[in-house]
Amino acid sequence: AATAVLGTGLLAVALLGGGAAIAADPITLKLGYSLPPTSHYGVGADAFAKALAEKTDGKYVVEMFPSNALGGEREMIEGAQFGTIDLVVTSTGPVGNFVPDTLTFDIPFLFRDYAHARGVLDGEIGQAVLDKFPERGLIALAWGENGFRHLTNNKVAVTEPEDVKGLKIRTMQNDVHMRAFTTLGALPTPMAFPEVFTAMQQGTIDGQENPIPVIVSGNFAQVQKYLSLTGHVYSPALFIMAPSRWDELSDAEKTAFKEAAKIGADAMRKQVETFEADGIAKLEAAGMTVVEHPDSARFAEALAPAYAEYEKRFDPELIKRIRAWQ
Numbered sequence: 519a520a521t522a523v524l525g526t527g528l529l530a531v532a533l534l535g536g537g538a539a540i541a542a543d544p545i546t547l548k549l550g551y552s553l554p555p556t557s558h559y560g561v562g563a564d565a566f567a568k569a570l571a572e573k574t575d576g577k578y579v580v581e582m583f584p585s586n587a588l589g590g591e592r593e594m595i596e597g598a599q600f601g602t603i604d605l606v607v608t609s610t611g612p613v614g615n616f617v618p619d620t621l622t623f624d625i626p627f628l629f630r631d632y633a634h635a636r637g638v639l640d641g642e643i644g645q646a647v648l649d650k651f652p653e654r655g656l657i658a659l660a661w662g663e664n665g666f667r668h669l670t671n672n673k674v675a676v677t678e679p680e681d682v683k684g685l686k687i688r689t690m691q692n693d694v695h696m697r698a699f700t701t702l703g704a705l706p707t708p709m710a711f712p713e714v715f716t717a718m719q720q721g722t723i724d725g726q727e728n729p730i731p732v733i734v735s736g737n738f739a740q741v742q743k744y745l746s747l748t749g750h751v752y753s754p755a756l757f758i759m760a761p762s763r764w765d766e767l768s769d770a771e772k773t774a775f776k777e778a779a780k781i782g783a784d785a786m787r788k789q790v791e792t793f794e795a796d797g798i799a800k801l802e803a804a805g806m807t808v809v810e811h812p813d814s815a816r817f818a819e820a821l822a823p824a825y826a827e828y829e830k831r832f833d834p835e836l837i838k839r840i841r842a843w844q
């Protein structure tokens with residue numbers, strides 16, 4: 519036990535740069551995420567941990583488990599429900615299986631750009647969805663960001679929806695995304711993120727889709743030839759917390775956790791912007807062929823049958839309000 523306390527104490531010193539007070543008996547929280555520490559998730563999680571330590575005078579120390587160390591995103595969310603993992607930074611990919619209200623945001627071509635997505639998530643529409651988590655056995659502290667998703671594959675330089683026909687595309691475990699790829703004539707294969715790199719390497723899938731920050735930090739250029747900047751869907755991220763931990767907090771601590779998560783989310787978004795600014799050039803330098811302007815309008819048109827289904831499944835008024843956001 520003595521070493522454990524010493525260990526967390528050293529971690530707190532590192533996080534705070536030695537400046538802030540360290541509680542005599544800090545509480546260590548486990549935080550998991552799918553990507554490497556240098557990713558936008560890593561940067562966001564570190565900013566969260568630092569802000570939380572500052573706001574709680576070192577009472578809470580966050581121990582990081584990056585790179586799928588605690589499993590795929592679905593498993594980590596289950597861990598938060600059970601209370602075996604305290605905190606998770608995750609995309610919304612599998613979250614709709616737990617909190618169906620998040621699925622509306624997974625509709626393709628719903629958001630025009632980053633300002634639109636962030637504005638909706640940070641406003642009352644986004645807050646209303648965060649408020650749905652407790653009834654599903656989870657706490658959502660804040661929206662983070664993964665980014666606009668683009669298509670990579672090993673078969674063809676995709677410019678038109680027809681090019682996607684017959685491609686085996688790994689999708690997240692998200693039936694809104696799967697429906698979109700089925701509608702385009704692709705063969706969507708839902709798969710947990712930790713398996714994706716090997717599946718591309720071994721050719722069990724032809725391609726996958728993810729934001730530039732993931733394609734860069736996952737070194738996908740090593741195993742994928744073509745990148746098409748389809749921007750077909752915005753991928754939000756979330757700071758999720760185990761309700762069992764949350765319930766132990768005082769009201770002031772709850773506020774500190776939420777504020778720290780917001781600081782983490784802002785840092786995450788900044789890091790997404792950094793990856794967006796230089797990522798495509800890096801991927802080209804690493805040997806990828808980049809289609810900068812695939813025919814997005816035709817992709818959206820080709821998705822008409824999927825949209826008809828989304829409008830039946832989700833609140834059409836809400837979809838309209840999201841689209842109309844300025």
Ligand code: EAX
Nearest residue numbers: 552608609611690711728
């Ligand atoms: O959260 O599963 C995915 O493709 C996610 O975008 C990735 O793990 C980052």
